[in-house]
Amino acid sequence: MLETHGLTANYGQFRALFGVDITVAAGECVAIIGANGAGKSTLMRSITGVLGNEPGMVLHRGEPIGALSSAEIMKRGIAMVPEGRRLFPSLTVEENLLVGGQARKVPGPWSLDTVYDLFPILRERRKSPGTALSGGQQQMVAIGRALMSNPELLLCDEISLGLAPVIIRDIYAALPRIREGGAAIVLVEQDIGKALAVADRVYCMMEGRVTLVAKAAEVAREQIHSAYFGVAA
Amino acid sequence: MYRMTTHTRAGAVTAISAPIFIVAALALPAVASRGVVQDLFFILTMLTLAQIWNLLAGYGGLVSVGQQAFVGIGAYAMFAGVILLGWNPVLAIPLGGLAALVLAVPTAFFAFRLQGAYFAIGTWVIAEVTRLLVAQWKALGGGTGTSLPREATSSILGTDAIRTLFGLREAAARDVLAYWLALALVVAVTGGIYWLLRSRLGLALAAVRDNVDAAQSVGVDTGRLRWAVFLIAAAATGLTGALVFLQTARISPGAAFAVTDWTANVIFIVVIGGIGTIEGPILGVLVFFALRSALADYGSWYLMTLGLIAVVVMLFAPKGLWGLIASRNGLHLFPARRRLTGPKIEGGI
Amino acid sequence: MIWLDILVQGILLGGLYALFAAGLSLVFGIMRLVNLAHGDLIILAAYLVLMGVTLLGLSPWIAALVAVPVMFALGWLLQAAVLNRVLGKDILPPLLVTFGLSVALQNGLLEVFSADSRRIPVGALEGASLDLGLVTVGIMPLMTFASAIVMIIGLNGLFYHTALGRAFRATSDDAVTAGLMGIEPKRIFAIATGIAMVVVTLAALYLGMRANFDPSIGPARLIYAFEAVIIGGLGSLWGTLAGGIIIGVAQTFGAALNPEWQILAGHIAFLAVMLLKPRGLFPRAVD
Numbered sequence: 001m002l003e004t005h006g007l008t009a010n011y012g013q014f015r016a017l018f019g020v021d022i023t024v025a026a027g028e029c030v031a032i033i034g035a036n037g038a039g040k041s042t043l044m045r046s047i048t049g050v051l052g053n054e055p056g057m058v059l060h061r062g063e064p065i066g067a068l069s070s071a072e073i074m075k076r077g078i079a080m081v082p083e084g085r086r087l088f089p090s091l092t093v094e095e096n097l098l099v100g101g102q103a104r105k106v107p108g109p110w111s112l113d114t115v116y117d118l119f120p121i122l123r124e125r126r127k128s129p130g131t132a133l134s135g136g137q138q139q140m141v142a143i144g145r146a147l148m149s150n151p152e153l154l155l156c157d158e159i160s161l162g163l164a165p166v167i168i169r170d171i172y173a174a175l176p177r178i179r180e181g182g183a184a185i186v187l188v189e190q191d192i193g194k195a196l197a198v199a200d201r202v203y204c205m206m207e208g209r210v211t212l213v214a215k216a217a218e219v220a221r222e223q224i225h226s227a228y229f230g231v232a233a
Numbered sequence: 234m235y236r237m238t239t240h241t242r243a244g245a246v247t248a249i250s251a252p253i254f255i256v257a258a259l260a261l262p263a264v265a266s267r268g269v270v271q272d273l274f275f276i277l278t279m280l281t282l283a284q285i286w287n288l289l290a291g292y293g294g295l296v297s298v299g300q301q302a303f304v305g306i307g308a309y310a311m312f313a314g315v316i317l318l319g320w321n322p323v324l325a326i327p328l329g330g331l332a333a334l335v336l337a338v339p340t341a342f343f344a345f346r347l348q349g350a351y352f353a354i355g356t357w358v359i360a361e362v363t364r365l366l367v368a369q370w371k372a373l374g375g376g377t378g379t380s381l382p383r384e385a386t387s388s389i390l391g392t393d394a395i396r397t398l399f400g401l402r403e404a405a406a407r408d409v410l411a412y413w414l415a416l417a418l419v420v421a422v423t424g425g426i427y428w429l430l431r432s433r434l435g436l437a438l439a440a441v442r443d444n445v446d447a448a449q450s451v452g453v454d455t456g457r458l459r460w461a462v463f464l465i466a467a468a469a470t471g472l473t474g475a476l477v478f479l480q481t482a483r484i485s486p487g488a489a490f491a492v493t494d495w496t497a498n499v500i501f502i503v504v505i506g507g508i509g510t511i512e513g514p515i516l517g518v519l520v521f522f523a524l525r526s527a528l529a530d531y532g533s534w535y536l537m538t539l540g541l542i543a544v545v546v547m548l549f550a551p552k553g554l555w556g557l558i559a560s561r562n563g564l565h566l567f568p569a570r571r572r573l574t575g576p577k578i579e580g581g582i
Numbered sequence: 583m584i585w586l587d588i589l590v591q592g593i594l595l596g597g598l599y600a601l602f603a604a605g606l607s608l609v610f611g612i613m614r615l616v617n618l619a620h621g622d623l624i625i626l627a628a629y630l631v632l633m634g635v636t637l638l639g640l641s642p643w644i645a646a647l648v649a650v651p652v653m654f655a656l657g658w659l660l661q662a663a664v665l666n667r668v669l670g671k672d673i674l675p676p677l678l679v680t681f682g683l684s685v686a687l688q689n690g691l692l693e694v695f696s697a698d699s700r701r702i703p704v705g706a707l708e709g710a711s712l713d714l715g716l717v718t719v720g721i722m723p724l725m726t727f728a729s730a731i732v733m734i735i736g737l738n739g740l741f742y743h744t745a746l747g748r749a750f751r752a753t754s755d756d757a758v759t760a761g762l763m764g765i766e767p768k769r770i771f772a773i774a775t776g777i778a779m780v781v782v783t784l785a786a787l788y789l790g791m792r793a794n795f796d797p798s799i800g801p802a803r804l805i806y807a808f809e810a811v812i813i814g815g816l817g818s819l820w821g822t823l824a825g826g827i828i829i830g831v832a833q834t835f836g837a838a839l840n841p842e843w844q845i846l847a848g849h850i851a852f853l854a855v856m857l858l859k860p861r862g863l864f865p866r867a868v869d
């Protein structure tokens with residue numbers, strides 16, 4: 001459903017991606033792991049049009065979307081939970097959720113009600129400013145906000161970052177239900193164990209390149225270790 | 234092996250040719266007609282104002298739309314020196330610079346409280362307040378303005394010598410004197426800015442313009458630097474204002490505090506020529522003068538055209554005409570940017 | 583009693599200044615853009631309404647209604663074709679572009695409509711007044727003030743209770759993330775400037791009906807609008823109304839002391855507020 005072909009990305013003179021090829025099939029859950037600065041977030045930003053690309057570098061259902069704006073890409077059904085959550089501070093929790101669904105109205109499992117069922121605490125805090133919540137609750141809002149557009153593909157950039165283990169468990173518990181809704185998921189993670197537990201396949205990145213592609217169930221620790229750090233274990 | 238340098242070959246050419254230019258310009262009144270001297274006076278004073286505004290906005294990030302306050306107060310202070318204190322007009326010019334400096338203190342105090350773009354309108358408000366207050370100054374003609382008295386204009390310091398030197402009449406001699414003073418001022422202002430940019434302060438200034446937070450974190454006292462630049466610019470603008478109205482010998486609040494003449498035109502000169510370079514205003518003032526001469530008969534169409542040209546330049550060539558030239562062939566007549574020189578690095582990107 | 587009268591006149595005048603200011607405040611709030619041509623756009627709209635009245639024989643209200651879509655389209659185009667190209671981290675380009683537009687617009691109007699003062703004719707309404715016992719107030723100032731209040735309620739409703747308003751606020755917070763929500767920031771900016779021009783048309787209608795105008799008075803309106811916004815504290819339209827009232831009251835009191843002091847008194851009130859409350863009377867908690 002989504003493919004990148006030789007995807008490159010630059011920040012000014014600095015090249016952050018050197019020809020990345022990944023594919024995501026419909027309904028699949030793919031994990032992307034890698035050390036700090038490997039280029040994972042840059043890959044997410046390139047797919048969602050925050051960083052401009054050449055058209056053919058990103059294909060969605062076979063059509064080139066690399067040069068579209070992020071709004072156009074989102075309307076095609078690719079939603080993102082950005083790194084650092086990035087809630088809108090002047091919007092309440094409920095408004096943050098609503099803003100996620102207002103530009104793309106398609107039938108699907110997700111609505112204000114079902115998001116509140118997924119994360120019940122948000123229903124209680126619906127009138128609070130989004131930024132008045134705890135980190136974990138903010139992460140739930142960010143995920144809910146992305147779900148509101150009933151995406152085909154949900155990109156999650158480090159949804160466990162900076163959260164306590166219990167909260168991470170709650171958030172990860174929501175992922176199977178999101179998959180049941182039919183969305184494919186790309187999970188960017190530092191926490192390899194967590195990622196492998198839910199993913200079908202895994203990509204490992206290092207210094208702007210993909211260093212390993214494997215089925216999550218079959219991959220060996222040593223393989224990951226060398227792909228992650230660039231040295232044999 | 235590597236050296237930080239601001240040296241360029243064109244810069245060396247400038248260093249040699251600038252004195253020749255200045256000497257030629259000094260001698261020019263011997264052969265030029267009065268009309269030419271007046272035109273050159275206009276060009277030089279506009280260039281001075283443009284260099285000053287460029288220092289504020291292009292280098293200091295202080296986009297002032299209220300420079301007419303300093304032109305006006307400088308001119309009025311000079312008139313006050315002559316009419317109320319009986320000073321010789323030439324000696325009263327520094328009074329203009331001083332008055333502008335004094336006015337700049339409260340102006341900066343208020344305007345620096347306003348962030349970013351609101352700073353611009355803040356300076357404009359102060360200019361309006363100054364204009365309205367000066368219009369209440371009945372001793373200098375209130376709202377209708379006044380002229381320099383005949384006794385004062387006929388005895389301006391130095392005009393007698395110019396009259397005997399070039400065999401001119403009194404009014405023409407006054408123009409020559411004003412022209413020389415304008416030449417001195419523009420050389421001093423341009424040279425001063427050039428020196429400032431090449432000094433350590435120039436680097437600090439660039440840091441302030443580009444990112445105040447970052448500048449603060451590397452230890453540049455941004456607050457004091459902004460104050461210093463603003464005050465110096467005000468004083469120089471006040472001197473220019475005094476000089477301009479010495480030449481016209483007639484003043485009114487409307488003329489002395491005209492936002493179009495002393496700020497809009499100046500901004501257009503800098504934008505069209507190229508903001509953030511010393512060459513830009515020089516090129517800009519020539520283009521401005523040519524347009525003005527060509528379109529002088531078309532009234533307000535002229536200003537409309539000028540405004541639209543500035544908009545188009547900002548949209549399609551934000552570094553102005555000089556920016557286009559410099560990017561074509563890397564020409565820097567006033568090299569102020571630091572560049573690394575030394576053997577070429579192999580295998581670099 | 584005369585002082586009470588002056589006070590009431592000043593408050594009502596503040597309504598007009600709030601109308602001038604609301605568009606400026608809206609645009610700044612959403613895209614951090616200060617439009618230096620704002621005052622000249624008010625004057626342009628006033629001429630547009632005037633043309634509707636004199637050339638088409640419409641009543642001023644209908645003429646304004648006709649001018650509204652024209653001004654909206656103009657604002658939309660201005661933003662989409664010009665201002666969106668220069669918006670960015672550097673504040674210099676948008677300032678200089680709008681300054682150039684201001685001068686171009688002012689001189690274009692001068693060329694087309696001459697420097698003569700004009701006024702939008704309103705017939706009997708012009709001199710009509712209402713006796714409130716203690717004071718007598720003009721119908722026209724009263725309507726201006728009421729319109730300002732209705733306009734603020736309307737804009738706040740749009741801002742806080744519609745999907746578009748949500749998009750405005752989201753874009754203002756974080757344009758990149760708004761893009762990830764399917765919101766096209768540049769489109770939002772164009773709509774915002776269009777709406778600002780609708781408010782400008784309303785301001786122009788009252789400006790033109792209450793007093794004479796000519797092409798040169800735009801910058802002064804920009805300054806009053808700016809002062810009202812800053813006094814009120816950025817981000818609150820009710821604060822902007824309060825700012826407008828402060829300038830209006832200062833001006834009427836100044837004028838009562840000496841007609842030459844009217845404008846000056848308004849500016850001095852602004853400077854006094856800046857001195858005492860640099861962030862305005864009702865600053866937003868988060869900036």
Ligand SMILES: Nc1ncnc2c1ncn2[C@@H]1O[C@H](COP(=O)(O)OP(=O)(O)OP(=O)(O)O)[C@@H](O)[C@H]1O
Nearest residue numbers: 011014016034035036037038039040041042043190
């Ligand atoms: N805005 C930016 N400007 C310049 N360089 C950037 C920018 N963002 C990221 N980079 C650089 O690009 C490279 C990849 O960064 P990226 O954020 O994609 O890494 P990441 O894999 O997401 O790391 P992390 O796990 O820390 O989030 C890094 O070297 C980083 O320094």
Ligand SMILES: [Mg+2]
Nearest residue numbers: 040041042083
């Ligand atoms: Mg990252």
